Amino acid sequence: MGRVSCMANILLIKNRKREYTDHFLAVSPPLGVLYLAAYARDKRPGKDVFTIVDERVYAKTSREWEAYLKDLRPDVIGFSSMSIEQDQVDYLLPVFKRALPQAKIVIGGPLASSSGAGLLDEANIDFVVKGEGEIPFTGLLEALDGNEDYPLDRIAGLAFRDDSGSIIDNPPSKNRADLDALPYPAYDLINLQDYVGRDRMTPVRTSQLYAPLFTSRGCPYHCIYCHDIFSGKFRAMSAMRVVDEIEHMINAYGVHEFEVYDDIFNLDKQRVKDISAEIKKRGLETCFTFPNGVRGDILDRETLEALKDMGTVHMAFAIETASPRIQKVLRKNINLKKIRENISIAADLKIFTWGFLMMGLPQESRRELWKTIWFAASSKLHGAYFFPVVPFEGTELAQKYEEAIESDGEKRLWDYFSPEGALGAVGPRELAIMHSLAFFLFFFNPWRVYLIYTSGVAPFRRLVSLALGLVRYIAVDKVFYTLKTKARKVFKFRITPRTA
Template identity: 40%
Template sequence: MPTPANPDPGKILLVQAGVTSALYPFRSHPLGLMMLAACVRRDSPEAHIRIIDMKVERITPQGVAREARDGGFGLVGVGAFSVHADIQSETAHAVRGAAPGAVLVAGGPHATCHPERVLREAPFDAVISGEGEIPFTTLAQKLREGMGRDSLAGLPGISVLRDGEFIAGEPPPPADPDSLPRPAWDLVNLRAYERSSSFSILGRRRYMSLFTSRGCPFHCIYCHRIFGKSFRPRSAQSVVEEIRELADRYGVTDFDILDDAFNLDRARVHAICEALLKLPHPVTLAFPNGLRSDLLDDETLKIMRRAGTIYISFAVESASLRMQKLMRKNLDLEKAERAIRTAARLGIFCNGFFMLGFPGETREEMERTARFAAR
């Protein structure tokens, strides 16, 4: 029988770290954890997996620790954005105290950007940087086969500390998104997300978050780059089949697209929209992230609107050409402004992302950005 000191390696607890806060009220389905669960299940259908989204379940780090202990989970993964790095660390300390035998792994954007820091500040056994499906599935298999926590170094994509030395794992080749299984939708409470504001701030509704591609070839210096710099799109057929399946199984017809660069391939965008127009049920699309605005021409925006697009966040960041170069975003501001005006004219709700106070930015540059946003 599993005990806190000797838990079951076939039981996996995946945790999205976070806390309900007025400073960061938005919630989104933990797609990364849902993909990890789906990949483990594909290889080991008998695996017992639980997902906890701390913000949605309103659970504390101590509550997660009790779940890990009482459930006899042998593998605990904790992901986080940098805004919740302190919660990720606190959760790791709590789990280590309550379930000392569990293998603790950190992942997500924060751990990808700062793997060594995460290992030194919290009692994680390992960090997975970047895409986690292959490393996590391999790790879960090795633990079921009897591998101990002291033998994790050398596994693909796994970074560890050994005698105080940081040992970075060699990342595996990036996965083909079309080869991956569907996210484990059944492991999250869809109704709980209906009661929360999503990244697209469209109010409470039944929706699902969706990735249609991975990676972005641009070089914005503030980006977490968790999916790398190579653009890897899913086929239009795969995307539309997933949307159809969600509509048929769960009645979901509203979707938040969370890509890094959804519209990098114009022909694919048009193919997806044309296929959506042929579905027996209309859908709505929101883009709270990941549209390159200076690549959005009038024709593309028109077919996106016809296919159900009702919300777009335009990431302009700065109206200063000098700051655009310093950020390495290099956005064509004239094209971006035209895309925003076209989208608004088509009835698409437009939201803007802007940065003020970037290192080296002058007051005049900040005022120029404010004037651009107000136009």
């Protein structure tokens, strides 16, 4: 393996999906690569120069990428990629190797964790970092510097080809980063203003500067559709460390609004209360949204009130299905009665509630599909997303339904909002119709309009804009996406993303 220079020039890229439905391109600061850069700078002071490019903000054509790379001349190029972004990674790899054949290309993120060493079948990839990236990526930089204390075959979670061409696939390490000791994300490498006013994970976006928070890793539940990047062991920052970071963001960047990305922020109820109390003690003005980070059925009124006291204005509830039988199939095992009760409490506290529900689940009957739609429509949820089930590679769901991953011998280009396949009793065409009906029945309901209008969480014109966006999605985007998918299969073409 070649060595990088003593002062390594490192380019970290947050990829985008190559084909997407414009209205639902969620863009938020790329926390994963911000942590990577911060950790490496902390452990290798003065050895690296980092540049971060977020493709979702600054899209480039292949010619623009070639010119950019030849000007920057990075020694190491790291891609942080979701599984749904693999089509863009595949598109960029030959472009990058053609422009800088000597640069080392590293793949990380959920794509690397799910596909693993199999990604090395692509000749343009040099290294794959699986699982949590801070420790193995920093170890890789040391190895490329020639540090003999970091032999490549002993860096846990790293996959690569040795000099003979054989694949070396190191198992993940049980030695994970101490979350309290992590440096703050390297926000100096991006412009937070780039993310203001864009569609993001929180559907009730504001025009305020905001930053993501990731205060815990791991989840003790074992849902069959979920990636296992952080392992099943729950690890959390202390309440003091969380509030220290919040205060740092307020003082250093003027950020008062935070979007929480934990898998299960509320697993430790006392920690939630301690964070809320410490924010109040320090007199910090904060606003929080939880587009992902809570398990809804283990909440209670006291915890919800603590969340409200710290400034929570939005919370997502991942219900997935209203069928107890399918809950067991998924191993989600949500207490449906309890989550409905907590949705009502949150709504009464003026927290804007949003539901996540899945359609086309394994063994799911037509009756169970309608039951899920009715659960959402009859609840106090202010909004909801109905997602066609996506069996991502590397998940137990994909392993059980392997045939669903491929179509005509090729991997499906899955989309969170447009069904291409179905694992239950309802076929893809009927599922697509029911998917549109679910949105229509949920949102075009006078009672729902009243709930949204009286929520007092977001400007009403923003909510109207969101509703019109959903109408466009149902009436135009889905039709266009379906036609585009069929055309792609017939003519074997792909649409190049527009530049920003």
